[in-house]
Amino acid sequence: KPSSRVTIVEMAPRDGLQNEKQPVDTARKIELVDLLSDCGFERIEVTSFVSPKWVPQLADAAAVMAGIKRRSGVRYTALAPNMQGFEAALAAGADEVAIFASASETFSMRNINCSIAESIERFRPVAAASRERGLPLRGYVSCVVECPYEGAVPPQNVVNVAWQLRALGCYEISLGDTIGRGSPEAVDRMLAAVLGELPATVLAGHFHDTSGRALENIAVALERGLRVFDAAAGGLGGCPFAPGAKGNVDTVSVHDYLSARGYDTGLDKDKLARAAAFARSLRSAP
Ligand code: HMG
Ligand code: MG
Numbered sequence: 390k391p392s393s394r395v396t397i398v399e400m401a402p403r404d405g406l407q408n409e410k411q412p413v414d415t416a417r418k419i420e421l422v423d424l425l426s427d428c429g430f431e432r433i434e435v436t437s438f439v440s441p442k443w444v445p446q447l448a449d450a451a452a453v454m455a456g457i458k459r460r461s462g463v464r465y466t467a468l469a470p471n472m473q474g475f476e477a478a479l480a481a482g483a484d485e486v487a488i489f490a491s492a493s494e495t496f497s498m499r500n501i502n503c504s505i506a507e508s509i510e511r512f513r514p515v516a517a518a519s520r521e522r523g524l525p526l527r528g529y530v531s532c533v534v535e536c537p538y539e540g541a542v543p544p545q546n547v548v549n550v551a552w553q554l555r556a557l558g559c560y561e562i563s564l565g566d567t568i569g570r571g572s573p574e575a576v577d578r579m580l581a582a583v584l585g586e587l588p589a590t591v592l593a594g595h596f597h598d599t600s601g602r603a604l605e606n607i608a609v610a611l612e613r614g615l616r617v618f619d620a621a622a623g624g625l626g627g628c629p630f631a632p633g634a635k636g637n638v639d640t641v642s643v644h645d646y647l648s649a650r651g652y653d654t655g656l657d658k659d660k661l662a663r664a665a666a667f668a669r670s671l672r673s674a675p
Contacts, residue, residue, distance in 0.1 A: 405625025569597030
């Protein structure tokens with residue numbers, strides 16, 4: 390019988406706030422993380438140590454990390470695209486770092502200014518340093534079904550990148566439907582291909598909800614054996630380099646969906662609702 394435990398990795402402070410038009414005060418970001426810390430998450434993605442010229446929304450990454458109340462049992466994670474980001478994340482006390490690659494060449498260029506192959510080379514020292522420091526390393530693959538620039542992405546491209554991230558030492562690879570336009574059929578085909586090379590236990594699903602099909606995509610992934618999903622309180626999210634990318638699937642919806650099907654997320658529904666309301670209050674007016 391498959392495990393009934395499902396882990397939700399909370400994304401609102403990072404994937405959520407990276408895409409907000411109006412700057413959000415550092416103090417309010419800290420308040421959001423602190424509210425999320427009480428909900429029962431094992432992992433909260435707090436911020437990114439990326440170029441402030443590329444993502445000004447997260448330029449206060451170190452200040453946010455310094456200001457949060459750390460709750461024991463919660464891992465506070467951050468994105469790090471290169472060694473400069475890794476060193477900054479380490480200095481700020483990140484418990485885990487994530488490197489992020491793409492299954493689409495054009496998106497790789499637009500997002501991190503290098504080819505897929507160059508990105509893997511750039512991640513190599515980050516992987517070595519995280520291993521040396523004993524920091525868990527997570528990997529993302531973006532555009533696993535569709536690219537905002539190239540359209541449909543062949544599943545084999547996803548397999549190749551996921552495999553390379555795993556070979557670098559990522560304990561988990563999060564598969565991102567970056568623009569949230571994946572159909573359950575396309576997600577299923579992509580997962581079948583990736584599962585030919587990697588076990589479900591090292592995969593996570595990261596669904597944006599542009600087409601409103603994220604829960605269906607989660608259902609497909611559950612059927613395929615995945616038990617870790619990324620979601621953002623309040624449905625915040627999107628990528629500044631992926632035109633049309635809307636919010637991440639809402640953590641509350643994922644929690645409700647999973648609970649109704651007998652899965653245990655370990656989350657406190659009332660506290661989650663409070664954190665989600667606060668997250669929504671940070672959103673810029675459309
Ligand atoms: P670059 O311009 O090629 O970098 O950008 P560079 O190495 O040539 O450096 C240029 C300048 O950036 C230098 O500063 C560096 O110091 C600085 P200058 O001398 O001009 O003043 N720099 C940095 N500053 C702070 N922290 C750093 C850092 N690195 C260089 N780590 C780079 C390359 C990767 C840095 C840039 O493209 C970048 O920061 N990209 C970030 C993109 C990003 O954050 N995207 C959103 C996250 S991905 C996502 O949302 C998808 C996901 O959710 C999954 C899904 O949905 O699919 C994860
Ligand atoms: Mg994302």
